Amino acid sequence: DSGVTQTPKHLITATGQRVTLRCSPRSGDLSVYWYQQSLDQGLQFLIQYYNGEERAKGNILERFSAQQFPDLHSELNLSSLELGDSALYFCASNTPTPPGTGYADTQYFGPGTRLTVL
Amino acid sequence: DAKTTQPNSMESNEEEPVHLPCNHSTISGTDYIHWYRQLPSQGPEYVIHGLTSNVNNRMASLAIAEDRKSSTLILHRATLRDAAVYYCILRDHFAGGTSYGKLTFGQGTILTVHP
Numbered sequence: 001d002s003g004v005t006q007t008p009k010h011l012i013t014a015t016g017q018r019v020t021l022r023c024s025p026r027s028g029d030l031s032v033y034w035y036q037q038s039l040d041q042g043l044q045f046l047i048q049y050y051n052g053e054e055r056a057k058g059n060i061l062e063r064f065s066a067q068q069f070p071d072l073h074s075e076l077n078l079s080s081l082e083l084g085d086s087a088l089y090f091c092a093s094n095t096p097t098p099p100g101t102g103y104a105d106t107q108y109f110g111p112g113t114r115l116t117v118l
Numbered sequence: 119d120a121k122t123t124q125p126n127s128m129e130s131n132e133e134e135p136v137h138l139p140c141n142h143s144t145i146s147g148t149d150y151i152h153w154y155r156q157l158p159s160q161g162p163e164y165v166i167h168g169l170t171s172n173v174n175n176r177m178a179s180l181a182i183a184e185d186r187k188s189s190t191l192i193l194h195r196a197t198l199r200d201a202a203v204y205y206c207i208l209r210d211h212f213a214g215g216t217s218y219g220k221l222t223f224g225q226g227t228i229l230t231v232h233p
Contacts, residue, residue, distance in 0.1 A: 002161065033220065043162070043205075043223035056220055090161045096219050104152070105209075107221060109161025 004110035006091050012116045018079040021113045025072055025093030032074040033107060034066055038087040049074055081117045088112045122206045127228040130196045138191040138227055140206030148212040151182060151189050155202040201231045
């Protein structure tokens with residue numbers, strides 16, 4: 001158990017709909033990362049938040065948005081869903097050290113949310 | 119991000135050592151080599167990381183070539199629980215801004231462990 005929780009575990013919805021995925025980071029972790037895992041694209045970084053502020057963006061579609069709340073939990077909002085958005089969505093957390101250190105800055109991943117768009 | 123190349127799949131027998139190779143010929147001087155693994159139906163988990171010297175922890179060992187263009191993750195005695203996809207990832211520990219923090223996953227190596 002990584003200490004990161006994600007809800008829901010499974011989500012089935014239709015094209016055009018909007019869903020919200022929720023992530024609770026490990027206790028004390030300030031940073032949350034979202035990743036998407038699909039069969040054709042593999043594991044891809046979407047976005048990172050640090051203490052409520054957006055820190056880095058990856059290949060995140062404009063239809064997708066995220067936020068991190070004062071209690072540090074995060075939500076990933078996916079709208080106008082398409083069939084190709086069907087994937088596993090992982091959240092990870094850590095408290096990163098500043099650049100220039102040799103620390104692993106291990107990211108702790110949650111169990112994921114499996115999204116199926118029909 | 120610098121690119122890594124790993125074999126698509128490898129097989130091992132239980133209780134035998136496993137050597138998982140990774141090539142990273144374009145590695146930069148500030149890139150650390152990280153390994154994560156993803157067990158079936160789970161999120162990835164950290165295994166080990168290193169810069170130049172070989173590293174050991176309770177899960178595995180990491181052997182890094184002298185020129186740093188390749189590395190090998192060593193599982194000393196594979197168990198059935200080690201069956202997973204293993205990812206070799208380069209992370210620049212000195213890059214700031216939007217490059218810092220994210221993990222860039224390749225296709226990884228699917229490790230099958232036979233009883």
